[in-house]
Amino acid sequence: GAVVSQHPSWVICKSGTSVKIECRSLDFQATTMFWYRQFPKQSLMLMATSNEGSKATYEQGVEKDKFLINHASLTLSTLTVTSAHPEDSSFYICSARPGWNEQFFGPGTRLTVL
Amino acid sequence: EDKVVQSPLSLVVHEGDTVTLNCSYEVTNFRSLLWYKQEKKAPTFLFMLTSSGIEKKSGRLSSILDKKELFSILNITATQTGDSAIYLCALGTSGSRLTFGEGTQLTVNP
Numbered sequence: 679g680a681v682v683s684q685h686p687s688w689v690i691c692k693s694g695t696s697v698k699i700e701c702r703s704l705d706f707q708a709t710t711m712f713w714y715r716q717f718p719k720q721s722l723m724l725m726a727t728s729n730e731g732s733k734a735t736y737e738q739g740v741e742k743d744k745f746l747i748n749h750a751s752l753t754l755s756t757l758t759v760t761s762a763h764p765e766d767s768s769f770y771i772c773s774a775r776p777g778w779n780e781q782f783f784g785p786g787t788r789l790t791v792l
Numbered sequence: 793e794d795k796v797v798q799s800p801l802s803l804v805v806h807e808g809d810t811v812t813l814n815c816s817y818e819v820t821n822f823r824s825l826l827w828y829k830q831e832k833k834a835p836t837f838l839f840m841l842t843s844s845g846i847e848k849k850s851g852r853l854s855s856i857l858d859k860k861e862l863f864s865i866l867n868i869t870a871t872q873t874g875d876s877a878i879y880l881c882a883l884g885t886s887g888s889r890l891t892f893g894e895g896t897q898l899t900v901n902p
Contacts, residue, residue, distance in 0.1 A: 781888065785833045786833050
């Protein structure tokens with residue numbers, strides 16, 4: 679149980695385009711989902727906390743207009759990287775919380791912006 | 793500001809060795825300390841610790857928390873090449889936010 683999926687696994691796009699990443703909890707309902715970013719050889723950095731039915735809470739330094747988060751249902755959160763640039767290339771990981779303290783991570787999405 | 797510091801940053805051992813990974817932290821509102829293993833993709837959960845002095849064990853891996861001295865250790869005995877990974881320590885605070893350390897890159901050579 680407690681499986682989280684992400685789609686796509688890998689995406690390459692041109693600079694200036696927008697990319698949407700989906701995070702789904704497959705066998706549980708997640709009132710809270712988290713989005714992380716991980717640059718090479720660095721640890722996971724929390725970008726935002728996404729609560730179903732309300733606006734996401736962004737960490738300091740993360741542009742909410744650039745990284746749009748929508749948590750439309752208890753099993754789906756999406757992260758849209760708008761007008762992506764090469765510096766946005768990173769490994770994006772979501773996690774979902776079923777209601778207790780533990781978080782379950784998705785497999786990650788590797789974004790490469792050319 | 794909550795902070796997690798892991799050491800060493802990188803470790804290379806031979807199969808069969810025992811390793812100890814360290815995690816120290818500073819926190820305003822402690823809820824839990826978690827250990828994850830990250831190979832090529834996203835982290836996989838190992839342990840969650842909330843109480844001092846109680847060892848959690850899973851096979852060759854074990855972990856313990858010291859809330860007075862603000863640190864935790866992760867032990868791996870009889871290491872295998874499949875243990876090669878980045879081991880991440882994370883602090884769980886209010887709102888279920890996780891603050892991650894930089895990780896320890898463990899390489900186990902045959």
